Amino acid sequence: MPSPRVTRAANTGSANPNTKFEFMTLLTNRINASEPNSPRHRASDSPVHRKDSFSSGATSSQQQPLPEEDCMKLNPSFLGIAMSSLLAVDLxxxxxxxxxxxxxxxxxxxxxxxxxxxxxxxxxxxxxxxxxxxxxxxxxxxxxxxxxxxxxxxxxxxxxxxxxxxxxxxxxxxxxxxxxxxxxxxxxxxxxxxxxxxxxxxxxxxxxxxxxxxxxxxxxxxxxxxxxxxxxxxxxxxxxxxxxxxxxxxxxxxxxxxxxxxxxxxxxxxx
CATH class of the missing domain: 1.20.144 (Vanadium-containing Chloroperoxidase; domain 1)
Structure with missing residues (x-):
């Protein structure tokens, strides 16, 4: 008949991995619950976010860079601003x-x-x-x-x-x-x-x-x-x-x- 000390040690050693895993899972859930707006919570718990990130990642490779003339329209030059100002003064x-x-x-x-x-x-x-x-x-x-x-x-x-x-x-x-x-x-x-x-x-x-x-x-x-x-x-x-x-x-x-x-x-x- 094994001694109680050996049985307790064996039981403790065999339960340690599960206990640590359950403790880490509980700690992670508590952190995510206390910070609902954290990036980790949004990335892990929101299925919509996972779907959007997947779709954006799939389509990003298909998008082409903006043409140079479109970039110039979004950032008007000094000459364009000057001409618009002169036209306003003229009118x-x-x-x-x-x-x-x-x-x-x-x-x-x-x-x-x-x-x-x-x-x-x-x-x-x-x-x-x-x-x-x-x-x-x-x-x-x-x-x-x-x-x-x-x-x-x-x-x-x-x-x-x-x-x-x-x-x-x-x-x-x-x-x-x-x-x-x-x-x-x-x-x-x-x-x-x-x-x-x-x-x-x-x-x-x-x-x-x-x-x-x-x-x-x-x-x-x-x-x-x-x-x-x-x-x-x-x-x-x-x-x-x-x-x-x-x-x-x-x-x-x-x-x-x-x-x-x-x-x-x-x-x-x-x-």
Whole structure:
């Protein structure tokens, strides 16, 4: 018969592994119960989490990295932010300067005068007047100047129409479409054809016509008033007029380069 000490030792030795395992399991359950939001509890006890982690792990290998252009859209560049800021300033300044856009505006009483200035910068009166002067001119120098002015006016219409058709920027919302002799492309705003014409014609007249000093000052004031009237009447944005004025100067330089003379068109100047 074995002694009680040996039996107790044997029983203790055989029960130790199970006792330790049960104790560790109980300790783990108590820790998870006391910390329900712990990462271990969420990973081990939540079947939904196990399912989501499995599905996300299965699909992560199939996902492609974002294209570079998409990353650029999510992180706008400094140039994009600057352009958006300039556009906001342009729209705000256009709204503030449209003081003659309607009869009830702050300068609504000056709207008829602004419309007369608008007509003075229209292309039809200038083309008709140039054709008349070309017909009545009896000198070769006069025909040369009038012919090149006519060429400049026609080139201006073509270039402005092309740019408007490409950009297709709408006119300001406070504009009234009561302009004189408009065409289909005139529903667009960028650039201002009046501004291009005023800049080009004023440079042309100051360069090729013999004018007194007061008349030269009036020509420059006329060009400035035509440009300002476009914004005050609400016809164009400030950027439309600014770009149109710059474009008009460039067009004049092109006319100077393509100048029509008796050497290029001898038959026309012999008439």
């Amino acid at each position: 705000w300044l256009t709204k503030k300067m449209g003081v003659c856009a309607k009869d009830g505006s702050s300068w609504g009483t000056a709207r008829p005068m602004m419309k007369l200035i608008e007509i003075s910068g229209h292309g039809i009166p200038w083309i008709a007047g140039t054709l008349y002067c070309l017909y009545k001119s009896d000198s070769s120098a006069g025909r040369e100047v009038n012919l090149n002015l006519l060429f400049a006016l026609l080139l201006d219409l073509i270039l402005v129409g092309i740019v408007k058709g490409i950009v297709k920027r709408r006119r300001p919302t406070h504009n009234r479409m009561d302009m004189f002799a408009t065409f289909s492309v005139d529903k667009y705003s960028f650039p201002s054809g009046h501004a291009t014409r005023a800049a080009m014609v004023s440079r042309f007249m100051l360069k090729h016509l013999v004018l007194a000093v007061p008349v030269r000052i009036l020509v420059m004031l006329w060009a400035i008033l035509v440009c300002m009237s476009r914004v005050m009447l609400g016809r164009h944005n400030v950027s439309d007029v600014a770009f149109g004025f710059f474009m008009g100067h460039m067009q004049y330089s092109l006319i100077e380069y393509l100048w029509l003379s008796p050497y290029t068109l001898p038959l026309l100047f012999r008439m």
